[in-house]
Amino acid sequence: MDTTRPSLLLRIRNREDVAAWRAFDALYRPMLFRFARARGLSEDDAEDVAQHCLSAITDHMDEFTYDPQKGRFKSWLRTLVNNRARNLLRDRHEQQAHSGEFRTIPDRDPPPDEAFEHIWMEEHLWHCLRELRGQVEETTYLAFQYSVIEQRPVERICAELNLKPNNVYTIKWRMTERVAELMKELLDGVE
Secondary structure (H helix, E strand, O other), X not given: OOOOHHHHHHHOOOOOOHHHHHHHHHHHHHHHHHHHHHOOOOHHHHHHHHHHHXXXXXXXXXXXXXXXXXXXXXXXXHHHHHHHHHHHHHHHHHHOOOOHHHHOOOOOOOOHHHHHHHHHHHHHHHHHXXXXXXXXXXXXXXXXXXXXXXXXXXXXXXXXXXXXXHHHHHHHHHHHHHHHHHHHHHHOOOO
């Protein structure tokens, strides 16, 4: 897999590397969008936040040097998206009538850092699953999807895909191991 994060971060320094930018955008735009939505922004505002963050990354890539000792990309990205979402929310609240009643309502959403962490891991996982789907036969992937993601009974999977239970268990184990490997490759150095 040519999209491990440190190598991808180095590759996007070259603005002409279209494949690197596509891979970067495919992974991080949905993550930024989902985080902004989780913070309570509309779809349009969330897209603006994602675009703003991607533009900021583009603007800062010329001086970018990957050094995990100085700080992690993940932390910088979390700060960037959180600040942009918070600023939009603040601006929107300043435009609304001030009411003490709304300040007494408890916030039921997880804290922003916790929400970002959840979305970060989930989006990386979905990226790995998309990558894996392109590497295996459709029946193999479906057996994995049905057993692990959808948690269907093995008997039902066997009937639908014409497999034996041992095949399903073997696929589940091998594919789970491969997902773990892909996640490690993807997150190595930026976690």
